[in-house]
Amino acid sequence: MSRPQTPTEPQTACFEAGIKFGSLYHQFAGTPVSPASADSLERAMAESIENQPHCVGVSVAIDTDELEAELSDSPASYTELTGRFLDVEIEIEYEGTLVTATMQMEDGYPLMRVTDVATRE
Amino acid sequence: MSRPQTPTEPQTACFEAGIKFGSLYHQFAGTPVSPASADSLERAMAESIENQPHCVGVSVAIDTDELEAELSDSPASYTELTGRFLDVEIEIEYEGTLVTATMQMEDGYPLMRVTDVATRE
Amino acid sequence: MSRPQTPTEPQTACFEAGIKFGSLYHQFAGTPVSPASADSLERAMAESIENQPHCVGVSVAIDTDELEAELSDSPASYTELTGRFLDVEIEIEYEGTLVTATMQMEDGYPLMRVTDVATRE
Amino acid sequence: MSRPQTPTEPQTACFEAGIKFGSLYHQFAGTPVSPASADSLERAMAESIENQPHCVGVSVAIDTDELEAELSDSPASYTELTGRFLDVEIEIEYEGTLVTATMQMEDGYPLMRVTDVATRE
Numbered sequence: 001m002s003r004p005q006t007p008t009e010p011q012t013a014c015f016e017a018g019i020k021f022g023s024l025y026h027q028f029a030g031t032p033v034s035p036a037s038a039d040s041l042e043r044a045m046a047e048s049i050e051n052q053p054h055c056v057g058v059s060v061a062i063d064t065d066e067l068e069a070e071l072s073d074s075p076a077s078y079t080e081l082t083g084r085f086l087d088v089e090i091e092i093e094y095e096g097t098l099v100t101a102t103m104q105m106e107d108g109y110p111l112m113r114v115t116d117v118a119t120r121e
Numbered sequence: 122m123s124r125p126q127t128p129t130e131p132q133t134a135c136f137e138a139g140i141k142f143g144s145l146y147h148q149f150a151g152t153p154v155s156p157a158s159a160d161s162l163e164r165a166m167a168e169s170i171e172n173q174p175h176c177v178g179v180s181v182a183i184d185t186d187e188l189e190a191e192l193s194d195s196p197a198s199y200t201e202l203t204g205r206f207l208d209v210e211i212e213i214e215y216e217g218t219l220v221t222a223t224m225q226m227e228d229g230y231p232l233m234r235v236t237d238v239a240t241r242e
Numbered sequence: 243m244s245r246p247q248t249p250t251e252p253q254t255a256c257f258e259a260g261i262k263f264g265s266l267y268h269q270f271a272g273t274p275v276s277p278a279s280a281d282s283l284e285r286a287m288a289e290s291i292e293n294q295p296h297c298v299g300v301s302v303a304i305d306t307d308e309l310e311a312e313l314s315d316s317p318a319s320y321t322e323l324t325g326r327f328l329d330v331e332i333e334i335e336y337e338g339t340l341v342t343a344t345m346q347m348e349d350g351y352p353l354m355r356v357t358d359v360a361t362r363e
Numbered sequence: 364m365s366r367p368q369t370p371t372e373p374q375t376a377c378f379e380a381g382i383k384f385g386s387l388y389h390q391f392a393g394t395p396v397s398p399a400s401a402d403s404l405e406r407a408m409a410e411s412i413e414n415q416p417h418c419v420g421v422s423v424a425i426d427t428d429e430l431e432a433e434l435s436d437s438p439a440s441y442t443e444l445t446g447r448f449l450d451v452e453i454e455i456e457y458e459g460t461l462v463t464a465t466m467q468m469e470d471g472y473p474l475m476r477v478t479d480v481a482t483r484e
Contacts, residue, residue: 265395269391269393269394270390272390273390273407273411274386274411274412274414274415275411275414276414278410279407279410279411279413279414282403282406282407282410282411283407283410283411285403285406285407286394286400286403286404286406286407286408287407289399289400289403289404290394290395290396290400290403290404291395292400293395293396293397293400293440293441294395294441319414320414320415
């Protein structure tokens with residue numbers, strides 16, 4: 001391996017983006033959710049994570065069609081929030097670097113990834 | 122001990138009330154919260170727990186004065202949700218029994234308790 | 243309804259049992275788990291909930307056969323803890339009442355219930 | 364800003380490290396913990412997060428001296444896990460980059476940061 005380096009500012013910005021995704025997912029996964037309560041949960045998730053340092057934007061969409069599809073096969077009127085129902089975008093700004101990262105379903109799995117890294121010139 | 126009995130309906134109603142308090146607290150404790158995001162979190166907490174079986178009402182108040190007092194001593198602009206900031210009332214109806222239970226600060230500790238058990242006559 | 247009453251000691255014991263189930267479930271649901279890490283998670287779940295007031299025993303079993311069955315259909319090597327994998331028994335003692343409650347799968351759903359209420363004579 | 368770029372492999376490695384810290388913290392914050400149950404919780408936290416992709420090592424230490432100090436001022440025999448009690452190190456390996464990141468108290472706040480980024484030559 002190369003000699004270990006301290007992180008660059010863009011690397012730290014990506015680390016901060018990761019913290020927000022892990023926080024959002026593991027704070028809220030398991031929350032009881034129904035089509036009727038999805039709106040308030042989306043808003044609380046976005047506003048709570050926006051409190052975290054360097055976080056300039058969070059959008060959370062809970063897929064109510066997917067919720068309804070799951071509940072139509074079930075005697076229950078609600079389920080537990082999990083990645084299958086979530087579409088999230090988070091923007092981080094750290095020392096002149098803007099990072100955009102998303103969580104979306106891909107091949108049946110919720111995938112978190114950095115989509116863009118831009119640096120102020 | 123007496124011979125073990127299966128629970129009465131009012132006992133089951135109290136068990137159900139306890140489930141809702143444990144769920145609400147351990148689902149949402151640790152959520153990043155500020156005075157500006159308290160409203161959306163209150164609403165999401167109430168609406169998510171209302172999804173659970175036999176739950177006929179949930180009110181959640183986050184004490185923003187207490188939040189502001191904590192943040193005034195701190196360089197941070199948010200904190201983590203904990204019992205110190207919460208005042209909760211939950212109503213359960215199970216097979217003709219109505220249970221009201223609360224979580225409030227008492228002597229410096231968040232105390233969960235059943236306040237009333239009423240039975241349909 | 244009858245005039246509301248304060249709860250009896252057995253009713254409070256059942257409320258306390260419910261708190262422990264809600265706490266255990268919503269604290270740990272969503273935890274990454276594999277057959278190899280199930281043992282340490284079982285033990286931590288039991289020991290953490292045993293800290294709570296009036297809790298005299300907690301046993302937690304994570305169904306590793308069910309975990310392996312789920313993972314055999316998946317490219318992933320772990321999943322998220324949910325009720326489908328859990329078998330839990332909790333004993334509460336409160337002012338002379340011993341309550342035993344369980345969480346087990348029934349008809350495809352994790353069911354929490356009080357199985358026995360015994361009173362010291 | 365510069366034209367947005369897709370992330371480099373070291374940036375993605377840092378994003379992955381951040382996910383693990385956010386996950387660990389928000390999954391386990393709020394867990395009831397005492398000096399006697401700290402060992403099992405440390406082990407479960409480490410083993411659960413090691414399940415996550417690209418995670419090659421997790422060490423978790425819960426500061427039992429700090430726990431005992433808090434409990435000595437309190438009628439309670441346990442408290443809720445929070446950053447004040449935690450010292451965590453996580454190692455990520457992603458496509459030839461090894462990232463080491465830590466969470467430790469600094470000036471009264473739990474600080475998560477990348478300490479080293481090394482690239483296979």
